[in-house]
Amino acid sequence: DIVLTQSPALAVSLGQRATISCKTNQNVDYYGNSYMHWYQQKPGQQPKLLIYLASNLASGIPARFSGRGSGTDFTLTIDPVEADDTATYYCQQSRNLDTFGAGTKLELK
Amino acid sequence: EVQLVESGGGLVQPGRSLKLSCAASGFTFSSFAMAWVRQAPKKGLEWVATITSGGSNTYYPDSVKGRFTISRDNAKSTLYLQMDSLRSEDTATYYCAKVIWAGGYFDYWGQGVMVTVSS
Numbered sequence: 001d002i003v004l005t006q007s008p009a010l011a012v013s014l015g016q017r018a019t020i021s022c023k024t025n026q027n028v029d030y031y032g033n034s035y036m037h038w039y040q041q042k043p044g045q046q047p048k049l050l051i052y053l054a055s056n057l058a059s060g061i062p063a064r065f066s067g068r069g070s071g072t073d074f075t076l077t078i079d080p081v082e083a084d085d086t087a088t089y090y091c092q093q094s095r096n097l098d099t100f101g102a103g104t105k106l107e108l109k
Numbered sequence: 110e111v112q113l114v115e116s117g118g119g120l121v122q123p124g125r126s127l128k129l130s131c132a133a134s135g136f137t138f139s140s141f142a143m144a145w146v147r148q149a150p151k152k153g154l155e156w157v158a159t160i161t162s163g164g165s166n167t168y169y170p171d172s173v174k175g176r177f178t179i180s181r182d183n184a185k186s187t188l189y190l191q192m193d194s195l196r197s198e199d200t201a202t203y204y205c206a207k208v209i210w211a212g213g214y215f216d217y218w219g220q221g222v223m224v225t226v227s228s
Contacts, residue, residue: 037214039154046204046218047146047154053212090154094213097168098144098156 002026002093004101013109017079020104022091024072035095038067038076041103042087050089051076083108111135113205113219120225121195131188131205131219139163139183142208144215145190147201147224155201158190159208173199195226 003025012018028035034054039047049058051067054074064085066077078085086108091101117129131143145157158179159168167179178191188205202223206215 033212035213037212039215041154046220047215048218049214049216052209052214052216058216092154092156092214097170098159098213100154100156102153 002028002096002099004091004093004099006089006091006101006104008102009105009107011107011109012081014083015080017077018081018085018106020076020078020089020106022069022074022076022101024074024093026096027071028093028095029071030095034070034074035093036067036069036074037092037094038065039090039092040085040087041090047090078106081106081108111207111217113207113217115203115205115219115222118203118222118224120227122228123196123226125195126191126193127195127224128192129190129203129205129222129224131190133186133188133205133207136207138181138186142210143179143181143188144206144208145179145188146204146206146215146218147199148204148221149198149201152201157203160188161210192224195224197226200224200226 005023036054038051041047055067088103088105090103112134114132144159160179176194180189202221204221205219207217
C-alpha cells in the first residue's frame, strides 16, 4: 500500500502563506503525471476537490490555492490565507488504488 | 449542477447488513466511474470502493474486500453499496463520489450518510 504522511496541524496568520506537505512512501508518478490530489474539508461538510494531478486547479477554486511536487514529495500552498480557509486538507494518491493522508488542520494564529 | 444524494444509513447491529444508495443527477451517470469514501467520527478519509462506468470492474481495499459490494444501475442513475458482516469499525459517514477515471480523483461528493454499527 502507498502511505501518505501529512503534518497534523498548521497555524498561520491572515494574509500569510500556508504550505501543507504530503510525502508518500512510493513514487506516484506515471507516464508524466503525478497521481496526487488535494481536498478541503470544513466541519460538517463533504470534501471539496482543490487540486488534481499535483498542480491543476479544480473548477471554481481561487488562484490563491496551488499545488506542486512530483515523485514522493508534494505541497499545497495557500497564498494569501483568508479566514474562510480554516479547514482540514487531505492529499490523495491514485497511482495504486486510492489512499488518503491523515489530513492537516489549518488554523489561524 | 451535479448532485449526489446518499440514503440508507442508520443504526445496525454487528454482523448484520445494510445497503446504501446514491442518487445522481446533473451529469451523464453512465459515463463516469463512481466510488464510496468513508470517514469515521473525528477521523480521516478512507476509500471504500470504486466501480467503472459500465459496472464491469470493481475495486476495494483489503479492509472491506469480501464484505462490501459496490454496484450501479445506470438506467436509474443510482449507485449502491451493499455492506455485509458489519463491524463496529465500519461506523462512519459514507460519501458517494464521482470519479474522473483518467486521473483517479473525486471531483464531486455527496453530503454523506451516517452508518452506526453497534449492539
